[in-house]
Amino acid sequence: MQGNIQLEFEEQWEQWADEAEQLVSPQFRIMDKIVEKNQWKVIQAFQKHKVSDYHFAASTGYGYNDRGREVLDLVYADVFGAEAAIVRPHLVSGTHTISAALFGVLRPGDELLFVTGRPYDTLHKVIGKPGDGLGSLADWGVTTKIVPLLADGSVDWEGVSAAVTERTKVFAIQRSRGYDWRPSFTVEQIGAMVPRLKALREDGIIFVDNCYGEFTEVLEPTQVGVDLIAGSLIKNPGGGIATSGGYIAGKERLVELAAYRMTAPGIGGEVGAMLGTTRSIYQGLFLAPLLVGQAVKGSIFASAVFANRGFETHPRWDDQRTDLIQAIRFPSADPLIHFVQSVQKAAAVDSHVVPEPWDMPGYEHPVIMAAGTFIQGGSLELSADAPVREPYIAYMQGGLTYAHVKFAVKQALQEFKTRGYL
Template sequence: MVLSWKENLPQELQEKVAKVEKKIQPKLDEIDEQVLYNQQRVLELFRKHHVGEEDLVPSTGYGYDDMGRDKLEEIYADYFKVDDALVRPQFASGTHAIAVALFSMLRPNDTLYYLTGMPYDTIQEVIGLAGNKPGNMKEYSINFKTTELVEGNVDYEQARKDIMDPSIKVVAIQRSLGYSTRASFTVDKIKKMIEFVKEVRPDVNIFIDNCYGEFSESIEPTFYGADLMAGSLYKNAGAGLVKSGAFLVGRQDLIDGAGSRLTVPGAGKSEGATWGYLRDMYQGFFMAPHTTGEALKGMIYTAALCEEMGMDVAPKWDAPRTDIVQTVTFGQPDPMVKFCAAIQHYSPMNSFVDPIPYHQEGYEDDVVMASGSFIEGSTIELSSDGPLRDPYMLYIQGGLSYAHDKIAITRAVNDTFYKKG
């Protein structure tokens, strides 16, 4: 006899869950096919590069002649169809990798141009648009420009004029939505952006902030000529196994420059010990297609169930997906905070903690966050966060397993809308 996980839920909610399960099954089947395709590509690269036990032996000190690290970077470069890669635990976060990439390409009086509108809060701090922390780009006389989006899409007519500024040396494209209300950009849309930039300004470097995006589709922005791209290892590419780090992939000279920025000129990417990280980094990359697929399924379920409850969601459950982020709009703070708290309460770690909105470095508004994750800040694990500002939108992401997402989101709906007291 198989017992039901839904038996303690209100009858009305059980019926809604059953309706959602049936409705989304064809979409889940599509994700399974995508996972198989991406998994096959990763497996073939492990076979091509003859990955063996000796590649998992970590280095210490300077990290010279770290064969496992170098081979892993060759695998990343192959997967993303680029010249080279920098895959390192020394990156503190995806934001750190982005900052290293941008600073390595820009010099005083150069201009960084964002084609996709204003970047998210932590990058605004790096640029110097928010806060006034030492070492930001403004302090180095690096300028910033952007073309505002029109109804969530690139304003190509205005961008064609703006991008002609000869001081622009880097054009940045942010794949995920950050804390904005626009949709995340699919790779097909990013491909169009890359083609536009190459036509109008072939002399600039195109940089992609790909955080949350790896393995969410069967194609990546670097397939279409992006020059440099960043991602986090405690998001998709680490599959919840990698304890720290991020990566850059791209053109050989740009990876060399980023290596010099991460360590020092002269040593560059030839330095950087891997300590005890290599096994997790290899296994994480191998598991990434599957784990990302589980997160995508969880977000499809989240969208469908929350929509069934009458909430505004983006993307819709049946819309194309390009990252592991799902937004749910509450319109007021109390249910948003309550839903976020329920996600915390149905997490494997710190389930007894109540999330309280607070000011966090790098963000302008108070933020509420739930992350009962095994790795601090991991967003391939189920988490949710959002700024306490209109329209009170919660950003839900991740999930190591579809089963966990399903249980936690259903319980969050129950605790927010059904549970009394």
């Protein structure tokens, strides 16, 4: 009996998968072109700076005159169309990297203005509260304003204009949706924000949290007028190989200030042994365009399959992609939890582990996370997470191969079929 049920599901799955792949084939062709252009851009940056085997050598101690590190910064700056960049394994996460950038350019009495609504939950402690004693921005006398997005997910320009004061120093934009049911912002949309923000405050610094967005489009925010961006190497640009790290890119003076925060004033990016990571960071960057393309294709496929089964997805399969994240809305907590558990079950690493919701540091609600990854927390690899709160939305991202994402979608639908969710 069990064998017949399994056979029936396999036949049904093949039909669902074939229908979805026929539907999304035009989107796949668009993504293939983006992968090609980004791959060529990366190779040309390597060639311009004459990357050689000796650049991969490890440095020790202070890391003075580490030519591999210096050239890596130049390569990243070129790839992102920026004046300068710093790329370091010592930046432990996207939150740390963003924090270094913000603390680098903000001073007591300055104001930080988020124009795209609430930032990621993990940044709330960085923003902090006055006198919290944590060394947060607020503790150092930096005030923060957050202008909520309009109901359609667009920027509330009247609200932004009203929020700007003579103390406004940094305009912050979060490119990706975070834990919100809204469209992520495309590079074109971010580029259109730049002149409007500069008109409000000519000397204002425009900062973009670029996490999850790198190489999903042909251009990056620094190529459309943004002053400073930051991201994590265990997301897109590390190519699934970089074992840790982050990058900051943009105007040279701003990158220099961020580097002073990363290490110490007067030291900045001039030192820092790379701890044997240089080769993997270079190679990860080389592979990143292809692997980001694989992950995006997986998200497009997942969106089509779940939409065809009656679930609401965001973005839809035919929407333009500007990040890795695929949001899927469920009617209650149970299918949400079982979806995330199915993603874990489909992993090559730790597939036997069953994730459960828990109170994770930096988050305001219990969170369930699936992360059977080779790099801990590596979200270019297939992962999924969700705050267990209404509305019940799971956020799936990554997938080093399209086939892996497809396998995880199959695993989830089989679980749903067994539990009667379909």
